[in-house]
Amino acid sequence: MEELGLLMQGFAVVMEPQNLLLMLVGIALGVLIGVLPGLGGANGIAILLPLTFAMPPVSAIIMLSCIYWGALFGGAITSILFNIPGEPWSVATTFDGYPMAQQGKAAEALTAAFTSSFVGAFIAIVMITFIAPVIAGFALRFGPPEFFAVMFLSFASFIGMSKGPALKTLSAMMLGFLLAAVGMDTVTGQLRMTFGSTEMIRGFDFLVAVIGLFGISEILCSIEDGLRFKGERAKIDARVVLKVWASLPKHWWLALRSSLIGCWMGITPAGATPASFMSYGVARRMSKHGASFGKGRIEGVIAPETAAHAAGTSALLPMLTLGVPGSPTAAVLLGGLIMWGLQPGPMLFVEQKDFVWGLIASMYLGNVVGLIVVLVAVPWFAAILRVPFSIIAAIILVVCAIGAFTVSNAEFDITLMLIFGVVGYVLKKLDYPLAPLVLALVLGDRTEEAFRQSLLISQGSLRVFFSNWLVSSIMAMGFALLLWPVVSWVVERINAHRSGTGAVVPREA
Amino acid sequence: MSAGRGLRMSMVEAGTALAFALAGTAAIGDSLRIGTGWGADGPQSGTFPFWIGVILVAASAGTLLQAVRARAESGLFASWGQLRLVASVLVPTALYVAAIPFTGIYLASAALVAWFMHRLGGFGWARSMAAGLGVAVTCFLVFEVWFLVQLPKGPLESLLGY
């Protein structure tokens, strides 16, 4: 196979000592960037980009893509330990990862997260290596209607499984949509709901809201029960890693399915964040133990992490082959390519073989190195929870403030973060579910945009969402998922009736 | 009436529902300004926010109704003691956020860390101050010097030439 030969050449480039060193530096920087909320992959890489300007392109991209892997790994750490998603795509990881940490299983959760990240990335890279051109062609079929259909599917896979009271779930979700709509309407360029304030023009950034809603509010909630974190008595043992590994193979189908969801979302390109939500939603739907998701199930960590990493990796494919970034971070890398005199797009694979295969080889190696680095560090990460609350809480607050500021360099965002923290505290205590709010906030404006772009194209006809087999089948899947709870409820009723008892067992939902 | 003293659940519940309704109303108001119709090429800018606002108001009205109905048997949102603990974190944090525009983030962070350690952790002033300073200097080195990220700075950093 031609690809294998080229890949071997790529490995030869990557294995140069200087490049290996850059790889380690990149991973370490990436984990640091991923841990600091706000200074996420996109911002972090943009900041470090000029440093690589003087390096040869292959070395530069190796370092930058390793920062990217590091950030993908690192995002999970704070989600699990402190309920603060370091990156948008690790929000779904908090749903089960943080409860695990509270039960003293932080090391297990971290190991599962890192390992499944690796698995997701690995599957995506194998796919990139062998069927890149086919897949790149597929991405071309995605216009606004298809994009809307994918967003619809993300919502559908998540809706209907919320545990909160129906009215409160609805309120939370609508609030998310409203917050997403504040600022400039991208379709008409009109300012909405800014009420004349220049601070509101920016809109509400997802990360600022999430740092407040999840992170700050968690500190407020945990302090009610005294000045400490719940997970502090966690037993930390290097053998935990092996124990978790032994339990992972039985989740192979979950991992494979999550990787596929991730790859698909990365290529379309919808990105890692919706991929992680969708994967979590589907995992919960398909699981026999769906009801115990959100209370610290390891599957709830595996699913989003695998999908996020698979999506993050495969998002590089449309960037390389089409010049369209699959994620904000990929957008910055794209700028980097242009700076080094490489023109991303269909000609890159033809004209810059060394570069492309060097990059792909570095993906393999970078992920292996990354996995080793973060796994070795698991006990130390988990040990952070043993630092006294009075110290760690203040440091978390400082890091959150810095994170909120760096998202868009605005002091006002720090204030917003605190407000969101109080709001999150109140909503949590009142049993408003936060996940629908966050989902709506992160996907709301993209969904609306795709919907309206589609209607611009179709001159206002809704039939555009069923105009070809691709968009129709995605929409149909969405509706099927949306109606699933209703159908399964009806089926259950009928079964209960047939079995002769006549009584319906009340479901805990 | 349930036992214990503190903030009643039903009051917070009602207050939150009202706040939600207020947000919805604001959205409706602003959307009417920019048009909520279905133009020739699909919905106008205000269409989605308008309907979202309407649903939000309706949903919060429902929640409010439930809260009012259930007020007799509602328990405590939090006891005064718990709220005092929350305030012990929230008030310094609010002061911290308010101070950032004046002092810059580094000085304020040093003070916050020192205060938390001394007040909540019972550490001595010397150790607390040292830790606060350590955190601030580390952040400064990481962001201003290595990553070249500019964070809010105040008169002190200005004197130092940053």
Added chain:
Amino acid sequence: MPPAGCFRRSLLIGAGAAALVSPAIAQKGWEPTRPVQFIVPAGTGGGADQMARVIQGIVSKHKLMRQPMVVVNKAGGAGAEGFLEAKGARGNPHMIVITLSNLFTTPMATGVPFNWQDLTPVAMLALDEFVLWVNAESPWKTAAEFIAAAKQERLKLGGTGSKQEDQIIAVAIGKATGAQLTYVPYRGGGEVAVQLVGKHVDASVNNPIEAVTHWRSGALRPLCVFDSQRLANTEKMTETMAWSDIPTAKETGLDVEYLMLRGIFMPAGVQPAQVAFYEGLLEKVRETPDWRELMQQGAFNSTSMTGDAFRAWLTKEEARHRTLMQEAGFLA
């Protein structure tokens, strides 16, 4: 801006003024005494951001300045946020702003209280070209054929953002010829080019750098360039064509011209010596091979201007944008 911000800035200005009076520095001309903030009124990864980071990279690689240069993205409200920040930083010599056409269009379209005269113009770095692209499998070989088709049935033209340069061009084409074009806004130029390759829209007015790779791979076809003269680059990009082979819009009978400013500004109220420093710095940047490579790659119009010529150009362009935006009905 809360009053707190002003308080901090006045201190900054105080320190800057102190540095100015210091005789040793005054003799050698002014030099930055602290890190220079480089404001980008656009998101990370876009054209302006790329250019800013190239400049930052060149400055650090060739050690053109003793203090570091720090890129800060302020993208909110189509760049309004970044411009307002610069407007509020009156007298701060450690801040520069890179602008694109949103320097004119954003305040006009949104009513945000800002005008280019709230800033000090430093230099025009280059002008970005616009090319009319169609899918290579479409039947239209010339701009005239495309326009004729758009008169028959409504065609879709994809572009970046709303009420900004791409949409202005779309409206201008419609006004000049009577062609019926539906403008579909997307988030970025790269996305627009791919949408055109995937045939989700019929045409685009991408900048050369956004679409060049698809042109070379044979997926897109350029019809005309919206400049008064042809592009300078004569190197063959495809088997048959170089940038210079693309006819101008005027040659094909389409009377529309549009170029986008890539310029550098400082806040208002700065000293002439401070402006002179940045003029000199940018001059050095333009002389580096790295910069020339970027200009070559992106087929930029590398016209540059400073001082009064630049001001005169800005005044003229602002008036032109006002007319264009008014005709299109985009004024807030």
